[in-house]
Amino acid sequence: MQNLVWLRIQGRFFVLLHIEILIMLNVMISCYALNCLPEEAFRIFNSMRSDGANGDEFTFSSLLSICDILEYYNFGKQVHSLILKLSFESDILVASALINMYAKNEDVIDAKRVFDKMAIRNVVAWNTMIFGCGNNGEVINVMKILRDMLFEGIFPDELTISSVLSSCGYASAITETQQVHALAVKLSFQEFVSVSNSLITAYSKCGNITNAFKCFRLMLEPDLVTYTSLINAYAFHGLGKEATEMFEKMISCGIKPDRISFLGILSACVHCGFVNTGLHYFKLMTDVYHIIPDSDHYTCLIDLLGRHGFVNEAFEFLKSIPIQAESNMLGAFIGSCKLHENIELAKSAAGKLFAIEPEKIVNYAVMANIYASHNHWLDAERVRKTMRDKNVAKFPGCSWIQVGNQVHSFVSSDKVHPKLLQIFATLKMLLSSMKEENGVKL
Structure with missing residues (x-):
């Protein structure tokens, strides 16, 4: 026993x-x-x-x-x-x-x-699916999952609403953004900082800066992310004065800016041509807040100087930075050279850029266009030959429009859209009307 x-x-x-x-x-x-x-x-x-x-x-x-x-x-x-x-x-x-x-x-x-x-799906599972579809740009699926979630009696949380709003902003879907905003108000989630921050970003990306500011104004205690979201929104819309005012207000409220908020204010200065202000904030970031700049900060400053006429100063700054020049810095500098027709400095930067990104087609296309605009036909043909030898194709630009609850994307020579025949028939009708109005013989 x-x-x-x-x-x-x-x-x-x-x-x-x-x-x-x-x-x-x-x-x-x-x-x-x-x-x-x-x-x-x-x-x-x-x-x-x-x-x-x-x-x-x-x-x-x-x-x-x-x-x-x-x-x-x-x-x-x-x-x-x-x-x-x-x-x-x-x-x-x-x-x-x-x-x-x-x-x-x-x-x-x-x-x-x-x-x-x-068999059993809790709010975490629903949120994971919403977040996954949102990261892949499938805003229609995101909205469908949200509707299914509500239909099954699963109440969303603040993470659900924030994720859906991020998807709406990514697709510039203003109607869906407004619908989710209404749901957030109904469920009393608008007071959550994460939801308010997502609303600011979503409205900004949808082009509605007024509603973005209204969401900011309704917040009781905006945090660093909130201020940064609105600063980035102003920068995105080219409102440099408003961006700098918001940045100064943030500092006066005792909120310490980080590298992302400095990147936002530097971007605003680039878009609005605030050269001295941008230099001031860059110095403030490094000397007062002791934030070590990364490649994005350096790119902003190079773009700020070069785009607004200080190409030589941008070139000297590019040579003086303590890290190796990256593709985004060189690309911004070449863009400035193209704008101000400085082909020699562009050629110098292009050699380094081709070595860093030998397969990126846009770099060759930009340099070929710069050479052609200055009648350097031999150089232009040499670059185009390199493109052909590397067998790289230019990725077409993309535009989109929202019709009803669906976002339609278009690229040049697109032949896969399900309503292609109707689109071309409508386009032909519009072109005929335009030619008739302008007296062009058909």
């Missing part, structure tokens, strides 16, 4: 020890995942599997969080296969991690497939 009791105690002890080891290994995998050390996380997982432990929902969700980058996407699909084998696909935590992995790797179809198979 005593031996039987001891065996039972040993069995319980073994189970407890097994659970403690699994918890410890899960913590290690999670720590490696959070610190972007995927190889170490998978090494621990492989050791766990070798010792006969399959892992649990926490193990798989941590591993899948690593696989949301393209480099480890195939590993993520292998983990998914193991999840199916061990019947963990119905777990909400694991399924949400799978949706997130597929969506961040731009595989919305597989993300939706996992989502549709979930």
Whole structure:
């Protein structure tokens, strides 16, 4: 009898020890995942599997969080296969991690497939699907998921509303932005800082700076992100005076600007030609707030100087920066050279740019146009020959228009739009009317 009791105690002890080891290994995998050390996380997982432990929902969700980058996407699909084998696909935590992995790797179809198979879907799962579709520019699907979510009786939270608003702003969908704004007010989410910040950004990207400012004014305690959102909105719309006033107001309220807010105010100065003001803020950033500029800040200052006539000063600044010139800096400088017809400095910067980005077609196209505009036909043909030899094609520009609740995108020589025949028929009718009004013989 005593031996039987001891065996039972040993069995319980073994189970407890097994659970403690699994918890410890899960913590290690999670720590490696959070610190972007995927190889170490998978090494621990492989050791766990070798010792006969399959892992649990926490193990798989941590591993899948690593696989949301393209480099480890195939590993993520292998983990998914193991999840199916061990019947963990119905777990909400694991399924949400799978949706997130597929969506961040731009595989919305597989993300939706996992989502549709979930027997129970909480607000986290819905938010993950909304965020995934939004990151891939599928604002129509985002709105449909939101409607389905409400229809199933799942109430959105502030993260849901913020994610949907980000998608609306990305697609410049003003009607959807207004609808979600109304929902936010109805659910009393407008007071959340994250929702208000998303509203400011969404209205700004939709071209409605008035509503963006109204959302800012209704906030009780705007934070750094709020001020930065409005500063960026003003910069986006070329309202340099308003941007600088908002920046100064932010500082006067005791809010310390960061590198993103400085980037916003520098962008505003570039768009409005505030050269001295831009130099002042750059000096304020480095000397007072001790923020080390990155390539985006340097690009703004080079663009600010070069675009507004100080090409030589921009060139000297480009040579003096403590980091190696990157493509965005060189591209901004070449654009300034083109604007002010300084072909020699453009040629000097282009050589470095071609070495950094040998396959980027827009760089060659810009230089070919600069050469052609100055009648340097041999140089222009040499650049175009390089383009042909590298077999690179120019990516067409894209425009879009919202009709009803759908955003239609167009590119040059587009032949895949589902209403292509109706579009060309309407265009032909309009051209005929224009020619008749201007007396052009058809």
